[in-house]
Amino acid sequence: MADTPILHGYYRSSASYRVRAVLNLKGLGYADAFHHLRKGEQRAPGYLALNPQGLLPALETEGDVLTQSLAICEYLDEVYPTPPLLPADPVARAKVRAFALAIACDIHPVQNLKVLARLRALGLDEAQVSLWAATTIEDGLDACDALIAGGRGPYCFGDTVTLADVFLVPQLYNARRFGVALRWPRLVAAEAACLAMPAFRAAAPDAQPDAE
Amino acid sequence: MADTPILHGYYRSSASYRVRAVLNLKGLGYADAFHHLRKGEQRAPGYLALNPQGLLPALETEGDVLTQSLAICEYLDEVYPTPPLLPADPVARAKVRAFALAIACDIHPVQNLKVLARLRALGLDEAQVSLWAATTIEDGLDACDALIAGGRGPYCFGDTVTLADVFLVPQLYNARRFGVALRWPRLVAAEAACLAMPAFRAAAPDAQPDAE
Incomplete structure (x- = not known):
C-alpha cells in the first residue's frame, strides 16, 4: 500500500x-x-x-x-x-459469501449493541435481552453449521482459509460472551484451525491495545 | 444458462x-x-x-x-x-457494496418479519412493533442517503445501475409499507430511474404471480 x-x-x-x-x-x-x-x-x-x-x-x-x-x-x-480468501469457482465463491452473509446479515446485526440497547429502552429486562442475543446466535449458527455440513475441514470450506472463517471466528467470540453453549463441533474445529494462525491471534479482541 | x-x-x-x-x-x-x-x-x-x-x-x-x-x-x-452491476475500480466497487450492505445488514434483517414476530412474542404492541420497523428504516436510509451525498444521479452511483440500486428499490418498497415518509429526494430519484426500466418493473412485488 x-x-x-x-x-x-x-x-x-x-x-x-x-x-x-x-x-x-x-x-x-x-x-x-x-x-x-x-x-x-x-x-x-x-x-x-x-x-x-x-x-x-x-x-x-x-x-x-x-x-x-x-x-x-x-x-x-x-x-x-x-x-485469496474466496475460491476461484463462481458457485464456490457464492457458498463462501452466503456463509459470511448468514453471519453478517442474519446474526450479528440482530444481536449487536445497538439492537440490544433498543430492546432495553422498550422495557425488556436483562434476562430477556440476553435470551434474545443467545437465541439469535444459536439459530444462526445452526444454519451456518448446516451450510457446511458434509464438507471437508479443517476450515469452513476445506483446507484453505476463506472469508467464511473470517466471519465465523468473531461470531464464536460473541457467542461465548453471551454464554451460548457451542454445540457445533465442525464450527469450533474451524475456529481452532484459524486461531492456530498468528494472523487470527493478533486480530483477536484481547490482543488489541484498547482491550479492557 | x-x-x-x-x-x-x-x-x-x-x-x-x-x-x-x-x-x-x-x-x-x-x-x-x-x-x-x-x-x-x-x-x-x-x-x-x-x-x-x-x-x-x-x-x-x-x-x-x-x-x-x-x-x-x-x-x-x-x-x-x-x-455489469459493479464498477471496475476496487474503491468504487467497495462503495457500491457498502451501500448494498448498509441495507442488507443494517436495515432489512432488523425489520424483517422474523424479528417483528419476536418483538410481538415479547409482548410489544402493534404500535411499538411498527415504530421499531419505521425507526430502523429511517435511520438506515439516512445513512444510505449520506453514503451517496455529493454523487451524480440518476442512479445511486452515477449513470449506471449497480447493486446499490438493486438493494435500494426493494427497501423503499418496504419503507412505504411501514408508512415511512420518504425524506430522501436523492434515493427516491434513483428509485424512479430504476422503475422506469422494465427489468425493475417486472421484478416488483405486485407484478408477481403470487401477489395477493
Whole structure:
C-alpha cells in the first residue's frame, strides 16, 4: 500500500475483528484508531464525517474511506489477492459469501449493541435481552453449521482459509460472551484451525491495545 | 444458462425482489417457486432441505442451490457480466457494496418479519412493533442517503445501475409499507430511474404471480 491504512475499530467489535484478520492474513500493516462503542464514540461528529452510518469499522486508505466490513474484506481481497480468501469457482465463491452473509446479515446485526440497547429502552429486562442475543446466535449458527455440513475441514470450506472463517471466528467470540453453549463441533474445529494462525491471534479482541 | 434456474421466493420478500431484478437486468429466464412467508412455508422440511437457513430467496442453478441474496447477485454478476452491476475500480466497487450492505445488514434483517414476530412474542404492541420497523428504516436510509451525498444521479452511483440500486428499490418498497415518509429526494430519484426500466418493473412485488 502506498500509505499506511488506518483502521477505525474497537477491540470487541466483531466487524472490526473481521477486517483485522484480513489485513493480517494479507500481511498488510495498518494503524489503529479506536472508538469506544460503549461510550458511543462511534456517534461523535468527527467519526460521523468519515462514516455517516456511525458504525465500526471504517478503513482509511488511498485517500478514501471504506465502510462495511464485508465490502472492506472484498476490497482487500481484490487489491491484495495473496492469499485469496474466496475460491476461484463462481458457485464456490457464492457458498463462501452466503456463509459470511448468514453471519453478517442474519446474526450479528440482530444481536449487536445497538439492537440490544433498543430492546432495553422498550422495557425488556436483562434476562430477556440476553435470551434474545443467545437465541439469535444459536439459530444462526445452526444454519451456518448446516451450510457446511458434509464438507471437508479443517476450515469452513476445506483446507484453505476463506472469508467464511473470517466471519465465523468473531461470531464464536460473541457467542461465548453471551454464554451460548457451542454445540457445533465442525464450527469450533474451524475456529481452532484459524486461531492456530498468528494472523487470527493478533486480530483477536484481547490482543488489541484498547482491550479492557 | 444450461438449465432454467428456479428462484425460490415470495412476492413481498425484499431479498427475493433484489434477485428478480438482477435476473431481469441480465436478461436471464427463470422459473418461480413461491413460498408464503406469512404462512411459514419457508420453514417446511422440503424447503429447509434446500436452504437450511429457512430464508428466501434461494436460486437452484447448475445442479446447486445458492442462498443469501447478495451472494446470488454477485454470482450472477460474475457468471453473466453484461451489464455489469459493479464498477471496475476496487474503491468504487467497495462503495457500491457498502451501500448494498448498509441495507442488507443494517436495515432489512432488523425489520424483517422474523424479528417483528419476536418483538410481538415479547409482548410489544402493534404500535411499538411498527415504530421499531419505521425507526430502523429511517435511520438506515439516512445513512444510505449520506453514503451517496455529493454523487451524480440518476442512479445511486452515477449513470449506471449497480447493486446499490438493486438493494435500494426493494427497501423503499418496504419503507412505504411501514408508512415511512420518504425524506430522501436523492434515493427516491434513483428509485424512479430504476422503475422506469422494465427489468425493475417486472421484478416488483405486485407484478408477481403470487401477489395477493
